[in-house]
Amino acid sequence: MLRIKRFEFNRLWTNCYVVSDGTGECAIIDPCAQSRYDRAIFRNYIRDEKLKPVRCLLTHAHWDHLLSCFQVRDEYGLLPEVHHRDKLWMDRMESRIEEVFGPGMFKHDIVMPEHYLEDNEVISFGEHELVTLHTPGHSPGSVVYYCAQEKQAFTGDTLFKCDIGRSDLLFGWIQDLMESLELLVRQLPDDCTIWPGHDMESTIGYEKANNPFIKKYIATGN
Numbered sequence: 001m002l003r004i005k006r007f008e009f010n011r012l013w014t015n016c017y018v019v020s021d022g023t024g025e026c027a028i029i030d031p032c033a034q035s036r037y038d039r040a041i042f043r044n045y046i047r048d049e050k051l052k053p054v055r056c057l058l059t060h061a062h063w064d065h066l067l068s069c070f071q072v073r074d075e076y077g078l079l080p081e082v083h084h085r086d087k088l089w090m091d092r093m094e095s096r097i098e099e100v101f102g103p104g105m106f107k108h109d110i111v112m113p114e115h116y117l118e119d120n121e122v123i124s125f126g127e128h129e130l131v132t133l134h135t136p137g138h139s140p141g142s143v144v145y146y147c148a149q150e151k152q153a154f155t156g157d158t159l160f161k162c163d164i165g166r167s168d169l170l171f172g173w174i175q176d177l178m179e180s181l182e183l184l185v186r187q188l189p190d191d192c193t194i195w196p197g198h199d200m201e202s203t204i205g206y207e208k209a210n211n212p213f214i215k216k217y218i219a220t221g222n
Contacts (some may be wrong), residue, residue, distance in 0.1 A: 131144075
């Protein structure tokens, strides 16, 4: 059985997830702790639960989802993995971080991936697998990590509870986002729990019934 621990970190209240099972292996999704205090909370949870991080996964390459990749690298020897279409974001991350924090104010490394993910790539840890579903629109390389065994999906900034991700940011595109949302509501079962990049969890069924964007653009076929 999956154990999912959600943290809210940094000035944008971004969700970081530690996803583990009975083997003790875990995947870290969107390591985004900004402060030393938050990094200690994250570290202590992994230590206290006796977990072994084996994958570091990004739902997309926006700055607020990757601020503590350096911690994961330094403490657990893992480099981040992100979809290959967000390489353009990773390549400009240093300048983007300077735009957000000011020149020289972010005192840590920008950690680059060695491995870029492909569509439908399978991520294995412990006794579980996550399938990488490519869901562009918020960013070109946005993905959802889906565990079919337990009907759990980590949707990043593609799908929120009663909301969807922005498509007006650099490299975003509304038509891509609508197609990605359609893929999710058609492919994932209604009882699939979604764990978004911000705010609380929901289910696909709840979103089909209550999310105004899905009701207007997806369920009606418009």
